[in-house]
Amino acid sequence: MGKGMNERQTDFELLQDFIRRGNQHAFAAIVRRHLDLVYATAFRKVESQGAAQEIAQNVFAALARKAWQFASDDSVPAWLYRTTLLESREWLRGELRRRRREQTAAELGTTMNIPDEQSAFRALLPLLDEAMLSLRERDRAALLLRFYENQSLRDLGVSLGISEDAAQKRVANAVTKLAEFFQRRGFRSATATAAVAALEHSASAAPATVAVSIVQTAMQMAPPTMTGLAGILARLASFSKTQVAAACVAIAAVPVGWQWQQHHAANWRAKQIQLQLAAVQNEYSTLQTEIERLRSGSQKLETSIAEINNEETNQAKSANEFDAWKARVRARLMAGDYQWPDDLPFVRIPKSALRQINVYSPIHPPGILDSTARELLGLTPQERGQIEDALSNHFETVNQLIEASAYETNKPTHAFVPKSAIASEILFVPALGDQVKASGDELETNLRNILGDERWPLVEKQLETGGTDTPRRVLNLDAGKESQEIALWIQKNSEKFSVYYGWSGGYSSFSSGGIALDLFLPGAAVPGGMDVWEFLGSRNLPDSLARRAKEWIENQATSRLGKEANP
Amino acid sequence: MKKLFLVFVIFAVGTSVFCAFQSTTIQLRNHAAADLENWQAQTQRVAQMRIERESLEEHVQSSTRELNILQHVAMSRSVKDKFIPKVGQRLSPAEREKLLSELGFDWNSTGDYLIVSKETLERIGLDGMKGSKLSDVVSEVLAITPGEQAAIDGMTAQLTADYKTWAESHVHRNEPSGDVVASYSLPVDAEFSQTLSNAFVGGVLGTLGNERGNLLLDYSRSWMISLGMENFGTTPPATMIVKRYPNGDDRLSLETKQAGNTMRTDVSPWQPFPEAFLPLFPGGWADLAKREGFELPKSFQKKDANQS
Numbered sequence: 001m002g003k004g005m006n007e008r009q010t011d012f013e014l015l016q017d018f019i020r021r022g023n024q025h026a027f028a029a030i031v032r033r034h035l036d037l038v039y040a041t042a043f044r045k046v047e048s049q050g051a052a053q054e055i056a057q058n059v060f061a062a063l064a065r066k067a068w069q070f071a072s073d074d075s076v077p078a079w080l081y082r083t084t085l086l087e088s089r090e091w092l093r094g095e096l097r098r099r100r101r102e103q104t105a106a107e108l109g110t111t112m113n114i115p116d117e118q119s120a121f122r123a124l125l126p127l128l129d130e131a132m133l134s135l136r137e138r139d140r141a142a143l144l145l146r147f148y149e150n151q152s153l154r155d156l157g158v159s160l161g162i163s164e165d166a167a168q169k170r171v172a173n174a175v176t177k178l179a180e181f182f183q184r185r186g187f188r189s190a191t192a193t194a195a196v197a198a199l200e201h202s203a204s205a206a207p208a209t210v211a212v213s214i215v216q217t218a219m220q221m222a223p224p225t226m227t228g229l230a231g232i233l234a235r236l237a238s239f240s241k242t243q244v245a246a247a248c249v250a251i252a253a254v255p256v257g258w259q260w261q262q263h264h265a266a267n268w269r270a271k272q273i274q275l276q277l278a279a280v281q282n283e284y285s286t287l288q289t290e291i292e293r294l295r296s297g298s299q300k301l302e303t304s305i306a307e308i309n310n311e312e313t314n315q316a317k318s319a320n321e322f323d324a325w326k327a328r329v330r331a332r333l334m335a336g337d338y339q340w341p342d343d344l345p346f347v348r349i350p351k352s353a354l355r356q357i358n359v360y361s362p363i364h365p366p367g368i369l370d371s372t373a374r375e376l377l378g379l380t381p382q383e384r385g386q387i388e389d390a391l392s393n394h395f396e397t398v399n400q401l402i403e404a405s406a407y408e409t410n411k412p413t414h415a416f417v418p419k420s421a422i423a424s425e426i427l428f429v430p431a432l433g434d435q436v437k438a439s440g441d442e443l444e445t446n447l448r449n450i451l452g453d454e455r456w457p458l459v460e461k462q463l464e465t466g467g468t469d470t471p472r473r474v475l476n477l478d479a480g481k482e483s484q485e486i487a488l489w490i491q492k493n494s495e496k497f498s499v500y501y502g503w504s505g506g507y508s509s510f511s512s513g514g515i516a517l518d519l520f521l522p523g524a525a526v527p528g529g530m531d532v533w534e535f536l537g538s539r540n541l542p543d544s545l546a547r548r549a550k551e552w553i554e555n556q557a558t559s560r561l562g563k564e565a566n567p
Numbered sequence: 568m569k570k571l572f573l574v575f576v577i578f579a580v581g582t583s584v585f586c587a588f589q590s591t592t593i594q595l596r597n598h599a600a601a602d603l604e605n606w607q608a609q610t611q612r613v614a615q616m617r618i619e620r621e622s623l624e625e626h627v628q629s630s631t632r633e634l635n636i637l638q639h640v641a642m643s644r645s646v647k648d649k650f651i652p653k654v655g656q657r658l659s660p661a662e663r664e665k666l667l668s669e670l671g672f673d674w675n676s677t678g679d680y681l682i683v684s685k686e687t688l689e690r691i692g693l694d695g696m697k698g699s700k701l702s703d704v705v706s707e708v709l710a711i712t713p714g715e716q717a718a719i720d721g722m723t724a725q726l727t728a729d730y731k732t733w734a735e736s737h738v739h740r741n742e743p744s745g746d747v748v749a750s751y752s753l754p755v756d757a758e759f760s761q762t763l764s765n766a767f768v769g770g771v772l773g774t775l776g777n778e779r780g781n782l783l784l785d786y787s788r789s790w791m792i793s794l795g796m797e798n799f800g801t802t803p804p805a806t807m808i809v810k811r812y813p814n815g816d817d818r819l820s821l822e823t824k825q826a827g828n829t830m831r832t833d834v835s836p837w838q839p840f841p842e843a844f845l846p847l848f849p850g851g852w853a854d855l856a857k858r859e860g861f862e863l864p865k866s867f868q869k870k871d872a873n874q875s
Contacts, residue, residue, distance in 0.1 A: 071570075239570075241569065241570055241573055244570045244573055244574060245573055245577060248573070248574050248577035248578060248581075249577055249581075251578075251581075252577055252578055252580070252581025252582075252584075252585075253581070255581070255585050256581050256584045256585045256588065259584075259585045259588040259589050259592065260584075260588050262588070262589075262592050263588040263589075263591055263592040263595065266592045266595040266596050266599060267592075267595050269595075269596075269599050270595045270596075270598055270599035270602065273599050273602040273603050273606055274602055276606050277602050277605055277606040277609065280606055280609045280610050280613055281609060283613050284609055284612060284613050284616065287613060287616040287617065287620055288616065290620055291616060291619055291620050291623060294620065294623035294624060294626075294627055295623060297627050298623055298626050298627050298630060301627060301630035301631060301634055302630060304634055305630060305633055305634050305637060308634065308637040308638065308641055309637070311641065312637065312640075312641060315641070318650075318651075321651060322650070322651055322669075325651045326669060326670050329670055330670060330671070333672075333680075333682055334677065334680075338710060339710060339712075340709065340710040340778075340779055342654075342776065342778060343654045345652045345656065345658055345663070345666070345684055345685055345686075346666075346667070346670075346672070346682050346683065346684055346685070347682070347683060347684075347685060347688065347708075347710070348677075348680045348681070348682055348710070349680065349681055349683060349688075349707065349708045350679060350680055350681075350707050350708075351679055351680065351681050352679070352707075353693075353704045353707050353708050354681070356693055356694070356702075356704040357691045357692070357693050357704070357708075358691060358692035358693065359690075359691055359692075360690070360692065371660030371663070371664070371687070372687045372690045372691060374660075374664070375663065375664075375667070375683045375684060375687045376681070376683060376687065376691070377674065378672070378673045378674030378675070378677070378681050378682075379673065379674070380668075380673050381664070381668065454674070455674060
């Protein structure tokens with residue numbers, strides 16, 4: 001294997017050595033290795049030793065010239081074989097022309113006789129080269145090495161880079177294809193054996209001296225040693241197709257890769273910019289929305305501020321006008337030459353006139369001092385609060401006593417109930433005792449303290465005066481020693497129910513006119529929107545009595561007239 | 568040749584790929600350049616907008632602060648209640664009290680006087696007339712000037728005189744019988760009453776104006792009723808009956824009917840003489856007792872003694 005490998009490598013290496021360093025020994029080695037192949041082939045074609053020698057010289061000279069073109073995967077024997085055939089054909093053409101000129105018909109006769117003496121395989125020889133050329137190069141190389149250079153199958157396998165068995169198979173296949181070629185050309189009896197015999201017969205060794213002269217001739221025709229750029233080109237030319245392809249791809253890949261990298265970078269940059277642009281556009285729209293919102297808010301705020309400032313100005317103006325008006329009012333009302341002010345809401349009255357002024361119903365339960373009474377007493381808000389607190393306390397005390405003591409009776413003591421009444425309710429409140437007097441005394445003390453000596457007599461006079469609607473009766477100041485009674489009754493007048501009531505206590509009494517009972521039904525439509533319960537409230541009855549009277553009236557209305565108001 | 572073809576093919580493909588990459592790279596760069604330009608423009612705009620937003624935010628914040636302060640100040644001033652009422656405007660009790668408080672008027676701030684609203688004067692009761700003259704209290708309350716008082720007193724004196732003349736000519740006296748010691752009645756004369764009323768109302772309003780005139784008419788209603796200036800021709804005649812109490816009691820009872828109202832009370836020095844009959848008996852109870860020849864209750868003597 002080592003030998004085969006060396007030999008195989010040596011073909012290419014020897015040529016490289018020859019090209020780069022001008023090593024003639026290397027070329028001579030190639031010549032020695034393949035001279036038999038070339039010589040045998042040429043001789044078979046031209047059948048002349050001299051011509052075969054000349055052709056061999058030409059072929060190796062061509063090898064020397066074109067040695068730089070060989071690649072590592074090129075087959076030197078195959079190339080030599082093809083070139084030998086071409087050179088032989090060329091020589092034959094020239095020889096034919098020369099013979100025609102010299103009329104060498106005798107030679108032709110000799111040639112014609114040869115077939116008679118040839119054995120069966122000799123008939124195949126003229127077609128042998130055509131058959132060889134029809135084979136694939138690797139098959140052809142296998143046959144050339146096996147039969148023309150007498151390589152063993154083992155060496156052959158090494159030379160072709162395959163196993164011995166594979167080499168044997170390849171040789172066998174090539175021979176079979178060769179036989180088939182012959183058969184297709186009409187040699188029905190052509191077998192593989194015949195083909196092998198043809199190959200073996202056509203192989204012949206060159207004379208020993210031929211090699212030396214061929215080398216010398218080739219050296220004369222060989223180009224000078226290739227160095228520098230030529231060397232590089234030679235080196236490049238010596239590359240195999242795969243190597244060339246790889247080199248070209250590698251060379252092309254550099255700019256393409258660079259461009260791809262540029263493209264990639266540009267693409268990345270473009271995407272980055274697009275992302276940035278999208279981000280900035282997003283921010284732009286967000287900012288736009290925000291700015292619009294802020295502008296709107298700002299505008300509203302400015303409007304509000306302007307309104308407030310305007311209002312402020314107006315109010316300041318109003319306040320100034322109000323102050324001026326107050327000063328004017330004070331001056332006019334407190335003037336020595338006071339005159340009735342037609343254009344003012346207030347007037348001045350002498351305090352001395354107050355004793356002769358009557359106020360109707362100045363006090364109401366549950367402790368309200370009427371506005372008229374408040375003005376006539378010149379009360380401050382604080383004094384009003386104190387007085388109404390005192391009144392509320394008294395009303396509450398009396399009310400609780402009445403609530404606890406009042407009872408129903410069917411026999412009126414003071415009140416008058418007409419015989420025509422169809423239903424009645426009498427609530428009797430006995431004298432409530434000292435608690436009422438104590439509450440009244442406390443009330444008077446409080447009022448005296450709040451009002452002072454100047455105003456108290458005005459109120460005291462009111463509290464001392466008896467009567468149905470006086471503060472004394474409303475405050476129930478006599479309820480401690482006098483009983484009181486409220487009587488309610490229903491009368492039917494002209495098919496309509498009416499309710500009445502009467503109150504009496506001590507020397508005071510009052511009674512109401514009749515009011516239609518249906519007005520007291522829940523949800524009843526009352527003409528003019530009046531408050532029907534003013535029927536009770538206007539007379540300032542004690543709350544507990546008023547509440548129970550209200551309940552009785554409502555029950556009567558509901559039970560007699562139904563739950564709903566009459567349409 | 569094959570190698571050359573192979574080289575050509577590889578380089579052709581490589582060149583095509585290179586050119587394709589170059590072309591798309593140029594396009595990408597152009598797009599990127601355009602986008603970059605756009606981005607730069609947008610970025611500048613965004614930067615300007617940020618500045619504008621910050622400015623607006625600051626403005627909004629400062630405006631909000633300013634507004635809060637202004638609102639606070641406006642609320643604290645509460646000038647809402649400080650209004651100047653229009654002439655003749657009706658005021659609620661709360662409004663009246665607020666204004667009085669603003670003006671600083673209360674019992675202790677106005678000396679011998681008291682400042683009250685005109686609405687309050689409409690809701691009080693006082694005697695507008697005393698006999699045939701304006702009462703002192705009404706003159707003081709309504710700030711009636713001496714000239715106005717003279718004019719009204721002159722008018723009321725004339726009306727009283729007219730009424731007296733009419734009453735003297737139309738009064739009907741019933742002879743006392745039984746417990747009745749005096750019985751008089753005056754008929755209904757709608758035309759005379761109307762004339763009298765028109766003269767009084769017109770005179771009062773003409774002299775005092777509507778505001779004070781109406782107040783005076785309110786305060787003088789009982790006096791007008793006593794002179795028949797109310798419910799012209801629709802009410803029964805006015806009557807006055809004085810009765811003696813039975814069983815030797817020296818007390819006298821009085822029953823009057825006027826303008827549809829009936830009143831029963833005791834005759835006493837403190838009981839005003841019925842106004843309708845006063846022009847006929849200017850001396851009141853004493854004149855009536857003298858005319859009819861009955862004795863007044865002892866309470867009159869006690870009062871006289873106290874007065875002397």
